[in-house]
Amino acid sequence: MSILVNENTRLLVQGITGREGSFHTQQMLEYGTNVVAGVTPGKAGQEVHGVPVFNTVQEAVAATGANASVIYVPAKFSIDAIYEAVDNGIELVVCITEGVPVNDMVAAYHHVKTKGARLIGPNCPGVTTPGKGKIGIMPGFIHAPGKVGVVSRSGTLTYEVVDALTKAGLGQSTVVGIGGDPIIGTSFLDVLELFQNDPETEAIVMIGEIGGDDEEVAARFIKEHVTKPMAGFIAGRTAPPGKRMGHAGAIISGGSGTAAGKIAALEAAGVAVADRMSEIPDLLKAKFTA
Amino acid sequence: MNIHEYQAAEILAKHGIPVNPGRVASTPEEARDIAAEFGGVVVVKAQVHTGGRGKAGGVKVVKNADEAYEAASNILGMDIKGHTVNKVLIAKGAEIQKEVYVSAVMNRPARKIMIMASAEGGVEIEKVAEENPDAIVTRDADPFAGLHPYQAKEVAFDLKLEPSMVNGFAAIAEKLYNVFMEEDATLVEINPFIINGEGTWQALDSKMSFDDNALYRHPETEKLRDLAEENETELEAKASGISFVKLDGTIGCIVNGAGLSMATLDAVQLAGGEPANFLDVGGGANEEQVTTAFNLVLADPNVKAILINIFGGITRGDVVARGIVAALNNVDVKVPLVVRLSGTNAEEGKALLSEHGITAGDSMDEAAAQVVAAAQA
16 A cells, blocks of 8 residues: 555545635546545535535544545645644645744644644645545646655655656656655655555655755665665755745755755765756666666 | 844844843944944944854944944945945943853754854854854753743753853743744844843844744834845845845746756756856746746846746646747847746647747756857857
8 A cells, every 4th residue: 555645545625615725626636536525614515526615624524534634725824724634633634835934833843743643744745646646736647656756845846757757667656745844744754764664665766955954864764774776866056055945944054954965965875866857767777677 | 034133132122131232323423423322332333134244344343432433434335245234233332251152043853943052152153063063052942832941041051151140041041932933033143142241141242034934924023124135136026926046147047846946057057057046936937927037037137048947737838838928028038048848738838939939848958058058159
């Protein structure tokens, strides 16, 4: 069974009646995701693309047995939506929203951990398991089922590498966009652990970027625990220090978080790090046969 | 978002943290009047959003009002690392019995807010981290309960402060954490934090930065923004929902997505060029956004060629291509333009562009090489 999204996923969409929520509900349904409920306070009784809408997560879970949720609500309401989901027993929460205040994420991050739930994001494209389902906003049709696990901090770079893999005949087991914020619920390390233990994943692609030290932490984990062949890429070699490069978390501060440091750490852990995104499929093919 | 030292001091004072008296001046005359009012030794300090003011000659200790006038005359208008000095802070001279460093900042690996302190007051913390990391003391605040008083005291004892100084330090460290949370800061730094002639703690120099994502709930902070300190194009971009960072090269870049934008700049450099900017148009890449993007990029006279790099995901390539064509009717682009279009409906998009005389490729690497060649031609 694939990681994160599988046959047992019963998805709830928080903010389903909004423009983004409604559009992506349709996209997820078309991709085969089991979307069982939506929540927008005050809109209970409506339907969005045939999915019943409830006022609260509590009502939605009671009526439908939802066990995963995806959040499309505006940034100022996203933290509350995360609490509402995990407090009502949702095991997997994917927060797509960009612009969540970072200091609010501190308590939310630790709250999710104490509840034993998993948060992906915020500011992420979500999770796709090709052929089975997707949670979030990734374009489904660029994917192909296969054996490569993909994990990335960036949305468009995820699409870029998935597209390149698919065109090279390398299908994906699961694709996880962990998000571009300074504090995110699930780190590279967490996803690498899932991929390492997932019998359907035989090789891994990791796309990092400047800022923070999650890539370095992941490199230490890879060295000790990951036996599957890996290729990677780090964006932001040309980024100047002290400037946020689009993502709130993509900033080099006080000499740490540089691309050079991350590339060196990953290479020392045995990851084939590409200079160009386009080289990833070949680097991977040199290490394993799909 | 960053603010000036004098503004940070005002915020700290509002939260009950003792700060060294000071007032801001925009002219040498004002500087002289403030210095006369304080009497005795004052420090004239350039107010700019960058470090290294002292080394650049932007901080002067003077003995009287006339010297303050002279120092302010020299410092006002000075260029410090590309920042023009428009204001000086006239701060009362202080006797320093003891100086330390203290700040509240995100401990990103721990996903917690921490208090960070060092016995080496007045030295940049990055320098201490490099040369004497053992001198740095940190405690992570409880994510739910905040900084416990015992943690603040532990920091004080680890700094080897004299027992009589510990409670005073700890009380202010707790306040520092509260300022950080209440103001939605990303950094609150006091350096140096001193014991003055009267034997009490005082912030001699302070620095604050704020979380842009939380500014919506702090309109009073937004008012502190110094437009002269910010890149005009970056502010204009922000108003249109575009992320833009000015760089020093000649290749203008228009890309969808932050990660892909960074990777595009890297590709340009690998191809032998230097990017003029980072620009993420966001998911849409429609006529309006692309028009704005062209205007932002072309505002830089150094731009010799433009690379548009779009990966069509949910937004289809043909829609993006229509946006580009329409934008080219709105903006007179006189420099060479290279387009890379991939992903959803890329073929339809490319066909549409070629009808308008624009050749679009599939490969990011080739596009980077082409745009670098075009800029050098």
